[in-house]
Amino acid sequence: MSSDALAELSAQLPGDALLVGADAVEAYRRDRALDPTAGVPLAVALPRTTAEVQAVVRWAAAHGIPIVPRGAGTGLSGGASAVDGGIVLSTERMRDLRIDRTTRTATVQPGLLNAELKAAAAAEGLWYPPDPASYEICSIGGNIATNAGGLCCVKYGVTVDYVLGLEVVLADGRALRLGGPLIKDVAGLSLTKLFVGSEGTLGVITEITLRLLPAAPAPRIVAAWFASIEAAAAAIAEISTTIRPSLLEYMDRTCIDAVEDLLGRGLDRDAAALVLGGSDDLDPDGRDVAFMIDAFRRHGACEVAETGRAEGEALAAARRAAIPAVERRGRLLLSDVGVPLPRLGDLIAGVDAISRDREVTIAMLAHAGDGNTHPLVVFDPTDAVAAERAELAYGEIMSLAISLGGTISGEHGVGRMKRPWLREQIGDDALEIAERIKLALDPDGILNPGAIFEAR
Amino acid sequence: MSSDALAELSAQLPGDALLVGADAVEAYRRDRALDPTAGVPLAVALPRTTAEVQAVVRWAAAHGIPIVPRGAGTGLSGGASAVDGGIVLSTERMRDLRIDRTTRTATVQPGLLNAELKAAAAAEGLWYPPDPASYEICSIGGNIATNAGGLCCVKYGVTVDYVLGLEVVLADGRALRLGGPLIKDVAGLSLTKLFVGSEGTLGVITEITLRLLPAAPAPRIVAAWFASIEAAAAAIAEISTTIRPSLLEYMDRTCIDAVEDLLGRGLDRDAAALVLGGSDDLDPDGRDVAFMIDAFRRHGACEVAETGRAEGEALAAARRAAIPAVERRGRLLLSDVGVPLPRLGDLIAGVDAISRDREVTIAMLAHAGDGNTHPLVVFDPTDAVAAERAELAYGEIMSLAISLGGTISGEHGVGRMKRPWLREQIGDDALEIAERIKLALDPDGILNPGAIFEAR
Numbered sequence: 084m085s086s087d088a089l090a091e092l093s094a095q096l097p098g099d100a101l102l103v104g105a106d107a108v109e110a111y112r113r114d115r116a117l118d119p120t121a122g123v124p125l126a127v128a129l130p131r132t133t134a135e136v137q138a139v140v141r142w143a144a145a146h147g148i149p150i151v152p153r154g155a156g157t158g159l160s161g162g163a164s165a166v167d168g169g170i171v172l173s174t175e176r177m178r179d180l181r182i183d184r185t186t187r188t189a190t191v192q193p194g195l196l197n198a199e200l201k202a203a204a205a206a207e208g209l210w211y212p213p214d215p216a217s218y219e220i221c222s223i224g225g226n227i228a229t230n231a232g233g234l235c236c237v238k239y240g241v242t243v244d245y246v247l248g249l250e251v252v253l254a255d256g257r258a259l260r261l262g263g264p265l266i267k268d269v270a271g272l273s274l275t276k277l278f279v280g281s282e283g284t285l286g287v288i289t290e291i292t293l294r295l296l297p298a299a300p301a302p303r304i305v306a307a308w309f310a311s312i313e314a315a316a317a318a319i320a321e322i323s324t325t326i327r328p329s330l331l332e333y334m335d336r337t338c339i340d341a342v343e344d345l346l347g348r349g350l351d352r353d354a355a356a357l358v359l360g361g362s363d364d365l366d367p368d369g370r371d372v373a374f375m376i377d378a379f380r381r382h383g384a385c386e387v388a389e390t391g392r393a394e395g396e397a398l399a400a401a402r403r404a405a406i407p408a409v410e411r412r413g414r415l416l417l418s419d420v421g422v423p424l425p426r427l428g429d430l431i432a433g434v435d436a437i438s439r440d441r442e443v444t445i446a447m448l449a450h451a452g453d454g455n456t457h458p459l460v461v462f463d464p465t466d467a468v469a470a471e472r473a474e475l476a477y478g479e480i481m482s483l484a485i486s487l488g489g490t491i492s493g494e495h496g497v498g499r500m501k502r503p504w505l506r507e508q509i510g511d512d513a514l515e516i517a518e519r520i521k522l523a524l525d526p527d528g529i530l531n532p533g534a535i536f537e538a539r
Numbered sequence: 540m541s542s543d544a545l546a547e548l549s550a551q552l553p554g555d556a557l558l559v560g561a562d563a564v565e566a567y568r569r570d571r572a573l574d575p576t577a578g579v580p581l582a583v584a585l586p587r588t589t590a591e592v593q594a595v596v597r598w599a600a601a602h603g604i605p606i607v608p609r610g611a612g613t614g615l616s617g618g619a620s621a622v623d624g625g626i627v628l629s630t631e632r633m634r635d636l637r638i639d640r641t642t643r644t645a646t647v648q649p650g651l652l653n654a655e656l657k658a659a660a661a662a663e664g665l666w667y668p669p670d671p672a673s674y675e676i677c678s679i680g681g682n683i684a685t686n687a688g689g690l691c692c693v694k695y696g697v698t699v700d701y702v703l704g705l706e707v708v709l710a711d712g713r714a715l716r717l718g719g720p721l722i723k724d725v726a727g728l729s730l731t732k733l734f735v736g737s738e739g740t741l742g743v744i745t746e747i748t749l750r751l752l753p754a755a756p757a758p759r760i761v762a763a764w765f766a767s768i769e770a771a772a773a774a775i776a777e778i779s780t781t782i783r784p785s786l787l788e789y790m791d792r793t794c795i796d797a798v799e800d801l802l803g804r805g806l807d808r809d810a811a812a813l814v815l816g817g818s819d820d821l822d823p824d825g826r827d828v829a830f831m832i833d834a835f836r837r838h839g840a841c842e843v844a845e846t847g848r849a850e851g852e853a854l855a856a857a858r859r860a861a862i863p864a865v866e867r868r869g870r871l872l873l874s875d876v877g878v879p880l881p882r883l884g885d886l887i888a889g890v891d892a893i894s895r896d897r898e899v900t901i902a903m904l905a906h907a908g909d910g911n912t913h914p915l916v917v918f919d920p921t922d923a924v925a926a927e928r929a930e931l932a933y934g935e936i937m938s939l940a941i942s943l944g945g946t947i948s949g950e951h952g953v954g955r956m957k958r959p960w961l962r963e964q965i966g967d968d969a970l971e972i973a974e975r976i977k978l979a980l981d982p983d984g985i986l987n988p989g990a991i992f993e994a995r
Contacts, residue, residue, distance in 0.1 A: 267950055
């Protein structure tokens with residue numbers, strides 16, 4: 084790549100919108116997955132407008148240069164790993180937000196943080212439900228790219244369920260508008276839903292129209308401490324197939340311990356697992372809360388109690404802190420495997436067995452109510468043997484989930500780190516059909532090459 | 540087409556699975572839209588299994604013969620109009636059903652009726668929410684093809700929100716399996732959601748795995764009678780942007796009159812409009828019910844009352860009977876236009892103006908809470924002048940919706956009848972991208988040619 088070409092791009096962007104040089108681009112080479120194979124980009128573009136994104140994409144298309152779209156860099160699958168000689172297109176400066184009470188929607192640029200949208204909605208008495216544990220630091224654009232989930236999704240659905248409209252810059256630089264502040268619209272193919280979860284491989288999302296709901300009541304939260312992970316899994320299975328909790332979360336002893344080290348909340352380090360169940364319906368008899376308490380007890384919980392509101396929120400915050408807390412114990416390989424609900428116990432037990440067989444620490448936390456778990460493989464990156472065992476365990480966890488009828492990713496995306504296991508899960512035919520769509524929309528393969536699909 | 544080719548197909552199917560001859564195929568030429576341009580098919584295939592569907596598709600692909608997939612024939616946009624020289628592939632004999640309580644899912648063949656699934660789920664204490672007004676006679680496969688909505692969708696979402704897995708026979712005869720009884724799965728592109736709403740243009744759906752919910756409480760229903768359609772629309776706008784009703788339906792005087800003629804329920808024929816609002820939350824104070832009553836009164840309803848359960852169900856049934864009731868008044872052109880919620884009043888008033896300008900009866904009913912309306916253009920098919928005025932009004936209603944930022948179809952699909960207006964709504968770029976996907980998945984254009992896309 085000649086510096087002439089970069090100068091040509093620079094001339095089309097505001098003065099501070101292009102970072103070049105090894106030092107400047109270093110911070111944009113990896114997302115939170117810390118992909119060891121991440122490349123070194125030519126430059127980092129920091130557009131503020133759709134027109135500036137179009138300029139970057141048109142320039143890249145003309146020169147055959149790959150583009151890696153990037154939100155807040157909190158991705159956990161290497162979807163935003165830079166590629167050698169490519170451009171990282173960061174949406175961090177695209178943060179406009181407009182709330183329309185009359186349509187009960189928000190229209191935002193992709194760089195806006197999830198927490199910023201939640202706060203703006205709350206100021207209008209409204210609510211944007213999807214709540215990744217990283218909601219304070221992750222961007223809406225990244226949430227769209229991965230179809231992010233979260234804690235309340237067990238009742239309120241995932242990101243795609245709230246996306247009514249998109250603006251997408253295509254591989255040829257056109258800005259495509261899809262949908263709008265309409266609740267129902269089936270005219271033509273569901274392109275909006277196809278772009279959600281496509282991890283930047285089909286286009287660059289530049290604007291999103293999201294459905295908002297009236298604020299929900301605060302949930303009543305029950306905390307149950309178990310001496311056995313099997314007992315906890317059995318209680319979860321019964322609850323999640325009987326009632327409709329607004330939250331049903333799991334963390335094991337390794338997580339409890341790490342969170343306690345980080346936050347010092349007085350969690351019980353002797354417990355094998357903590358399960359949090361929430362209910363936000365308006366039932367004055369609290370039937371679902373009573374059902375959860377009873378189910379936890381019948382399945383042998385050592386201690387079960389409905390929490391006060393402050394304590395419940397503190398426990399949910401402890402759950403959300405689990406990944407950063409465990410991260411302090413070493414380098415992580417973050418899994419995001421999901422299984423059909425009745426197989427959750429088998430998955431938890433199987434991961435435990437992998438941990439013992441490979442002699443590697445695996446902390447287990449889960450959005451248990453929808454069968455989506457995050458086994459965190461922890462290792463010392465300076466110990467090559469340990470790193471290899473961790474890599475093996477990481478792959479075995481995905482193969483285990485697939486063998487249980489599950490998925491390699493419930494909400495983080497495939498990115499680059501899980502791509503080697505995608506075919507094993509979805510099969511040759513589904514991968515071939517997805518590749519046809521990728522080829523139809525990005526014939527030159529410049530959009531996020533290596534994410535989901537092998538780079539061409 | 541030689542009779543040799545048909546004999547070749549016949550040899551691959553059970554003895555009674557192929558209907559040939561003008562008389563036998565007549566009943567399969569049109570769906571409920573009564574498309575006047577429907578063609579005459581070569582034959583009608585009635586497979587029972589995925590393998591039989593594959594045999595039909597492989598045979599059609601080999602001979603370049605178009606296939607029109609058909610569910611129960613209740614479509615309202617001509618999505619199942621037969622094409623000359625093609626095959627109608629009816630799924631009416633594919634009715635297997637399996638409910639799995641442990642995953643809280645149903646796995647069904649496409650010909651199963653929506654009502655049959657609801658009943659089977661209810662027998663297990665479970666609930667399949669999507670409820671098209673035609674739920675007693677429409678099939679799940681057709682619901683998937685059009686991403687059907689219904690009355691409860693204002694709170695519980697539409698068909699796509701319940702689809703966890705699909706089996707689809709592709710244009711080359713391969714059977715593709717997507718997803719399964721997993722609540723969260725983001726591995727690879729969202730192919731499942733792309734096939735939902737694709738109206739048989741990308742593949743033939745042969746099996747569906749659907750999420751079920753615990754049975755919901757019966758809603759409390761408020762009925763409000765208005766002397767002015769503007770007042771009714773204003774009340775709806777306030778309710779739908781403030782609370783979250785489980786039902787918010789509208790019907791005008793023409794519908795009320797037609798339903799009263801058909802069912803004799805004692806509806807008030809003098810009212811300009813009837814609005815039904817429902818709430819199924821568990822609030823013992825009934826705040827949402829009280830809010831609706833208050834909003835209806837403040838906006839000038841003549842009569843407002845919470846109904847008893849039997850009366851509420853009778854009124855909802857009256858609403859569901861509106862299309863068949865109005866159908867007795869003449870031939871219908873069924874619209875399905877939607878707009879952003881604050882434009883609902885403009886849409887209703889604009890349709891009223893079209894009715895007056897074109898001197899044609901247009902009955903108006905609506906899933907008002909999500910801005911989705913069904914203006915029914917009624918005309919005497921033996922009167923050529925009236926038929927032409929009706930056609931003009933039908934098109935003007937779609938152009939009006941588009942001018943208000945809306946859609947030509949909220950839940951019925953584009954089919955063949957609305958295809959001429961699709962480009963006006965979604966634009967050249969979105970249509971071109973959709974066509975690329977269609978070309979990628981059905982390169983020879985044998986799957987439902989003329990629906991959504993122009994036949995190649």
